[in-house]
Amino acid sequence: FQIRGVGPCSPLHLLNMSKQLETFKTHLEEFASKHKQEIRKSAQFRVQFQDMCATIGVDPLASGKGFWSEMLGVGDFYYELGVQIIEVCLALKHRNGGLITLEELHQRVLKGRGKFAQDVSQDDLTRAIKKLKSLGNGFSMIPVGGTYLVQSVPAELNMDHTVVLQLAEKKGFVTVSEIRSSLTWETERAKHVLEHLLKEGLAWLDTQAAGEPQYWLPALFSELYSRDVSPEEASQLMP
Amino acid sequence: MSFEWPWQYNFPPFFTLQPNADTRQKQLVAWCSLVLTYCRHHKIYTLDVMEAQESPIFNNKKIERKLPTEAVQIIFEELRKKGNLEWIDKNKSRCLIMWRRPEEWGKLIYQWVSKNGMTNSVFTLYELSNGDDTAKEEFHGLEEWMLLKSLQALQLEQKAEIIAFNDSKGVKFF
Numbered sequence: 001f002q003i004r005g006v007g008p009c010s011p012l013h014l015l016n017m018s019k020q021l022e023t024f025k026t027h028l029e030e031f032a033s034k035h036k037q038e039i040r041k042s043a044q045f046r047v048q049f050q051d052m053c054a055t056i057g058v059d060p061l062a063s064g065k066g067f068w069s070e071m072l073g074v075g076d077f078y079y080e081l082g083v084q085i086i087e088v089c090l091a092l093k094h095r096n097g098g099l100i101t102l103e104e105l106h107q108r109v110l111k112g113r114g115k116f117a118q119d120v121s122q123d124d125l126t127r128a129i130k131k132l133k134s135l136g137n138g139f140s141m142i143p144v145g146g147t148y149l150v151q152s153v154p155a156e157l158n159m160d161h162t163v164v165l166q167l168a169e170k171k172g173f174v175t176v177s178e179i180r181s182s183l184t185w186e187t188e189r190a191k192h193v194l195e196h197l198l199k200e201g202l203a204w205l206d207t208q209a210a211g212e213p214q215y216w217l218p219a220l221f222s223e224l225y226s227r228d229v230s231p232e233e234a235s236q237l238m239p
Numbered sequence: 240m241s242f243e244w245p246w247q248y249n250f251p252p253f254f255t256l257q258p259n260a261d262t263r264q265k266q267l268v269a270w271c272s273l274v275l276t277y278c279r280h281h282k283i284y285t286l287d288v289m290e291a292q293e294s295p296i297f298n299n300k301k302i303e304r305k306l307p308t309e310a311v312q313i314i315f316e317e318l319r320k321k322g323n324l325e326w327i328d329k330n331k332s333r334c335l336i337m338w339r340r341p342e343e344w345g346k347l348i349y350q351w352v353s354k355n356g357m358t359n360s361v362f363t364l365y366e367l368s369n370g371d372d373t374a375k376e377e378f379h380g381l382e383e384w385m386l387l388k389s390l391q392a393l394q395l396e397q398k399a400e401i402i403a404f405n406d407s408k409g410v411k412f413f
Contacts, residue, residue, distance in 0.1 A: 094265060095246075173251075198257075198258060198259045198262070199259060201259065201261055201262055204250070204252030204253075204255075204257060204262060204266075205252055205255055205257060205258055206251040206252040206254075206255050206304075207255045208251065208254060208255060208303070208304050208305070209251065214251065214252075216250065216251060216252045218250070221246075221250055223246060223249055223250075
């Protein structure tokens, strides 16, 4: 799809562009109605569709009403996904303090949707989370070791905290020495950050490790991934 | 069926008393739950504190972590406050573990009695805990002291009366 014609900014040029954009939009509408089913069913299709919208500067998730979400149900799809994400995060908050890896979130969302449900990709999750974030739900995504930690509770995490989380991602725990050597920080600064993580309920202290205390994050404890919330745990959730 | 450890059991910090109050609360709740479900699974009714400290409950050899004595005592105190534990001696070296409280056992027993239309019947304690009729019931095999406590709870609710025979005890249900 090319914009051809006369030189930039002349009235004729602008008129030409406007007409072509109009045509493009009509084509897109036809396309959308034809592929509405596919948009709901296929994660790959959704990615391509989103990319396409991006090239013409349209965000299908920008507003609740309007062509994109009503006609395509794209908005509905991400809205429902957002609700599911919130449910998963709430159910596990008591364990991990409101921090969860994108992998675990993905696994649990898929599980919750059942065998015959639509396929949901990590890209879908990321978009839904971005939407939640823009709605002010306290969500944010922290890049760590090639993936993301999804924060669902507005614990105040600044750059220092984030970078320590990234360091902890490798083994699931971190120590003062590791922070000092990897980030070349002073001990005080390292301790300050670790204290904050303990205070926010994101980290637990282990004093029986050889050498020095270790600070572990349940969110990064891989043994936890497939463990459902047991009936005992669930009953503890009730105040 | 083998015992399934909760996720916390293999989480090293679980064996360190947590400095953060909220986290410590969660930790204690999880420990209490673990002790009760472990005892329930293995049908353990009494615990010797020293032995318990060395047992798998508080000692995870796989991850080389052991819950310190101070923390073990805090957990036992929590259980006592919730009505799941009673000290046998003044030195607090042995305790009764009631993973089901007397009231809860009493309810189960009474349900069995009324379901089988046996109110107004008299039973010896032995019949209840070891009789053929109760073989399939959860309270079968219940230790006498626990059975007695349960019946005492029912007695308070006026659903039973404990009777003394020559050299044993019995109970009548209403």
